[in-house]
Amino acid sequence: MSCIFLLTGWGVGEQCLMPLVDELAKLNHHVIIKNLPYLAEPKQWFSVLEKQLPENAYWVGWSLGGQLLSQLTMLKPKQCLGLVTLASNVSFTVKEDWPYAMDAAVFNQFEQSYKDAPKQTIKRFLQLVSQGSSEPKTMVRTLQQAVSDDVMVYGDIGLTLLANLDTRLALKQLTKPQYHLFAEQDALVPIACATAIGDWLPEAKIEIFHQAGHAFVIQESAVVASKIDQFIRGCL
Template sequence: MTLVLLSGWGIDARIWHPLAPYWPGGIEVRTPDWPGYGERSHETLPKTLPVLADKMRGDLPQDAIWVGWSLGGLLAGALLPHLPPPRALLLVGTGARFCSEDGVRAAELATFRRAFDRDPRATWQHFLRWQLQGEPAPRMAHRRLLDLLGGHPSASSQTLATGLEQLAYLDLGEMLAAPPCPIWRIAGERDRLMGKTARQSAERILTGCGHSPMLSHPETLVRHLVELAGSDADQRSDRGGVAS
């Protein structure tokens, strides 16, 4: 069974390193970077979904389970009409939309985008702290995050600005209503970036976690990902398919 883990805004694939000690045998884990991030920082994140799909086609195989976190989840869901659907899609810290009336409001994101235009690096650093507010020990989580990423983003300001635009407009509502593959959602019960309605609609709610459970509760997150991935295998067995 293969899981492909996809990171969120302003953060590259190194965010998944804390999960490494907890994966059980029989699970293959891949952590590709989005164009413009990490090992692909020489590229620029495409603004259009068809172009992004072409660039990610080799990293998002049909026989894998895709796991998208935050903006990574929104992008993974938005790519489903443009790529062969995976075995399943697991969304972590991801609702149908980033903005909501009971979470981050559209006006708040617009203010953040204006601040980013004035000072990209300082705004990125603020975002790191902002998304960790719901964790049980946010300062410790922030130190762990900086240990992983360093003090500056791996992506260019252009790539980050494109990601903020995607946060503003991507909407998975229609896709979630008629999904082309099984989709499950995992939410931290104290996630400050998800609205209450989106959190409560998740299939799994992680007690005591915020938006970044891979930093605060990596073992718990792995357990839930593996259980949900296994439920896909069970469904395939029930349908007479081959489970890996």
């Protein structure tokens, strides 16, 4: 039985990823799932996660969770047996040498909207997450039920991490197998980054879910679990 450390994305808690946990359990994997640690300082997020990591596990993270785990491979490289990211860019916002991301002006507008009206902004965020789903309205309701209470307190710190994290160095230095899954119709992570990451990291496995959006990890939980299982079996 393999151990998997699963980390959620920004805004929503572990409830929405339980179907993936159940599917992985059917495939004989022990899953430890954690919410993002909404704390007052970005460094605290890493220190808390570092303490939660099991000794030897495959790390799987959705969106911001994938970025945080990618960065943590630099701090705990021996504890990571393999890395899987789901709808997670190496940089969520455009950098001078990484144009395959969300425009900084668009992100800044979202960040300001969150500060001015967090509840309404999170609702809009869930709509973006749901875009590309086969039943977007149903997906929005599913996500709304899983919104983390903590995001209303220090969600802005998570947005700061999204704006500033650049995991390229961490992924380039990672010697363990890595697998990055993307969605063709993702409204938050431009699909162009999949090809760019594949060209930049030829040793990494890249896969695209067609006719799916940012929430493919929920919509296609059985398929995602199967692909993670195949990846882990390939690592053994």
